[in-house]
Amino acid sequence: MADTTVSKVSDTPRTSVGRDGVLNVAARLFREQGYGAVSLRKIAEAAGIKASSIYYHFGSKDEIVAAVLDAGIEAVHESMRQAIAVLPTDTGAEAALRAAIGAHLRALLEVSDYSSANVRIFGQVPQSVRDANLPTRRAYEAEWDALLSRLQKNGALQRDVDIRRLRLMLIGALNATLEWFDPDRGSAEALSRTYADVFLNGILER
Amino acid sequence: MADTTVSKVSDTPRTSVGRDGVLNVAARLFREQGYGAVSLRKIAEAAGIKASSIYYHFGSKDEIVAAVLDAGIEAVHESMRQAIAVLPTDTGAEAALRAAIGAHLRALLEVSDYSSANVRIFGQVPQSVRDANLPTRRAYEAEWDALLSRLQKNGALQRDVDIRRLRLMLIGALNATLEWFDPDRGSAEALSRTYADVFLNGILER
């Protein structure tokens, strides 16, 4: 996650800002302020260029937003894939789920402005932009469903839980964290463990 | 929840629209379309009056939004209080939590445009409007914390779970439902039971 203290980049651009530069700034601003509060002029100013210059790199504001949304899912998807891939082959169901939860939460809270921007602004952007993001989303959702189904077939998960519903509940809960997470009250790592504990074993004493 | 099919009210107003009429329409539109997509002119048209007439009832757009936000929390708070109040005095911890979860979800998904609008647009409105909603929110949060603390002291909940964190996770998960709930795939009642099952007992087979 990029530095958050100042909203403007160095005044004398030693090199060109470029498409990626604009995109990085846009993702950060969207994460911090939401969709409606971020105009092209704000993005441009934070990037150190003029609003109209953005049109050299993008055809419209929607195109920027769409790029941010897609990159956001790609980032969290890659984070999860990686976390699963590095596990030993004999890793148990519980540990696998813990790893996936940790990867999702880490991408959201610590790594990617794109992922957090996606979660924050998805519900605020025009329908057409949302629709454009759906294929990418579905691929990520499929990855989760595959993981959860595997665990269920192993007998680790209860037979009667609906995989799709469980995935929606779990990712929904994790994403909601973005609205209240405060690193001063505990690390993302610790929070991730708590999520896993609650979803795996519940909160009832026994 | 009001009728959703048509966005305009009867053309010949037999009676005045009034402050509440404007508010009801605003809540519905905010729930359906989010904050940024709903202008005063849209609210006015859907209510059957002109945009400037809104200023007879409200001093600014922010004032409307603030009123919707507060009413949204009041509604879900009242729903929860009611659900707890009607329980027999000898009701167990588990049943009490189930009732609270059900009340929250019902208000969100079936009863109140105000509550769903609150969840949908809170993260999109200007900071000052958000701040104005905080006291009302805190009262509702305190109610949850009181309930959860009581259950924990009874020994029903695990001793080591942090109440504040648990409340944030639980309400966050419930609120996220708004983004994907589809009554055709199962009732809010059934979904509420699933939430309770997962949070109380977890998903692991044992």
Place this chain on the structure above:
DNA sequence: CCATTTACCTAACATACGTTAGTTAGGTGA
């Protein structure tokens, strides 16, 4: 060396927004 491309710039436009000023028709109470 010069033509072309890259990455920006200035200036402006139309549109949509929240908001204000001043007006009006219909009901209410003295």
Place this chain on the structure above:
DNA sequence: TCACCTAACTAACGTATGTTAGGTAAATGG
């Protein structure tokens, strides 16, 4: 009856927004 209040109205203003047209300086490459 008539003054007043209620709940609207018409018209307009300033501002911010996404976007377009046309220009420019520096790097690139044959």
